[in-house]
Amino acid sequence: MRVKSAETRATADHPAAVSPGLRERRRLQTRAEITDAALRLFAEGGVASTTVDDIAAAAGVSARTFFRYFATKEEAALPVHQDFNEAIAAGLPSVDPLGDVRDEVDRLYALTVLPYTDNDSPSAQRMLQVSQLIRKEPSLRSAQVRQTVERTEDLMAALSAKFGPERADQMELRLAIDISGAVARAALDTWVGLLEAGKAADLAEIYGQARAFAR
Template identity: 70%
Template sequence: MSARTAELRAIKPAGQGLRERRRQQTRAEITDAALELFAQGSVAATTVDDIASAAGVSPRTFFRYFASKEEAALPVHQEFNAALADGLPAVDPGSDLRREVNGLYGLMVRPYLDNDSPAAQRMLQVSRLIRKEPALRAAMVRQNLERTEEVQQALAARLGPERTDPLELRLAIDIASVVVRASLDTWASQLEAGGPADLAAIYRRALEFAK
């Protein structure tokens, strides 16, 4: 098991202590600064020093939270990882593989079901920037590939060797990931076009089509 997979499996829901709340606040402030600067200009024209200054932190503090300026604008990567890590212990090794993987990946959609929530509004902001910025699209692709590898290793350990056909497991993960991504993209496009968008209904339709 890789170090990154161990990290994925070890993620726990955020605590409510003062120190943890401050960490979350600092992370959010850095992300807000990155998103605002990228929206005003571009990723290429914005430096880590610019983001750190706008967030009121030092560049050294920035790198405690994010490995790059692109990562700072993609907080959903960490949110997705946390959702998957929280759901891993509930995966039933004795149940249908596709159903279990779909249930696990469905946790990634939950924070955005309320269109007016801060999480949903942040996701829309990120979606707009990803379409505008090739650097962010490339970073997102890298993150998705990393997540797929990490989840495959974590699920293989959870399910055990007798249930771990590498091809079937990889296909189940890829299909579940595409369903989530297509659902979120469709939802974001509908909202940005000014129409109604029900993410839960869109996700159910996508799951049904992917059967």
């Protein structure tokens, strides 16, 4: 990372001075700064006219550092989908291999909406900003679709291994993932639409209604 030299010196002088927690916070901060720069530039001038170099310069990092965090400029504006992946990955160890496949997948996807249940949180505000841009920018919508497809395939493989071949019927597992993903997306889209219209919106309540309807 770009703070490597500073961290290396601090660790050499004081081995306990830099903890993994600090390094992770710095990583997340750098990623957030790149995303904030991308969102701001995209909102001001559009995706097509904004380059990776523009984003890197606005974030105060090099293009090389940019590519340590994101593969494309579009991905830099979609951190919420990386957050989805990380939430699902964090929840995978808690999946009960003997549990009901539909229920376990449903609980796994419920983790993806938790960061946005506080409307005033930075995560929720960023979700609103990203959603507004996606509606205006076809390239961001395409990137979102690609990420969703990749996440589905990765999750299929992970859950197939978790449940084992004797319980992981591929069609049922795929349907469980698609249904739970659609419920999460519908709840988030409804929540975003209400907030944009200046109306009260409780994501936890909306998501609970969506889950109940899907069941």
